[in-house]
Amino acid sequence: MSQSPDLEKRSAFQTHIGFEVTGWEVDVARVEAPIAPFMSNRQGIPHGGVHATLLDSAMGFAGCYTGDPDRQQNALTLSLxxxxxxxxxxxxLIAEGRRIGGGRKTYFAEGRLTDDLGNLVATASGTFRYRS
Known part of the structure; x- marks a missing residue:
């Protein structure tokens, strides 16, 4: 997967959570975040909401690649x-998203979340709607 993080500036939420796009091309995206203390739940492990955020973001990016920094494509999550x-x-934490189908207005994606040691942490599927 090519590394194309310069295609878009980071959103405020992306900056706040601390994840970065480390790979992005047609139908595929990867986002990564260091595990930080502020992500911990009551048991001291990363909160499931962090997992969901990274998976949602990777799958969202996967369906929105244009290759042109002046032509940004956006989508919103319909289901996750x-x-x-x-x-x-x-x-x-490393989330990889892949667009697996869809059409002109909506698309479907799958995602996998692993840690940097290769351990599978979570999987996801989602439906997304393109925004004009």
Missing amino acids: TVNYVGQAQGSR
Whole structure:
């Protein structure tokens, strides 16, 4: 996957959470974030909402690649399903999203969240609507 983080400036939310787009091309995107103390739940592990955020973001980016910084494509999430399957052991969370189908107005995507050691943490699927 090509690394194209310069195609778009970071959103305020992206900056606040601390994730970055580390790969982005047609139908595929990867976002990564260091595991930080502020992400912890009551048990001291990354909160499931962080997992959902990274997966939602990766899948959202996956359907919106244009390759042209002057032609930004946006989408909004219509539905998001997250399956929590493991616990992160490493120091980074890595979400990869892939557009798997759709049409002119909506698309479908799947995502996988791992840590930097390769442990599977969560999977997701979503439906997204393009915004004009």
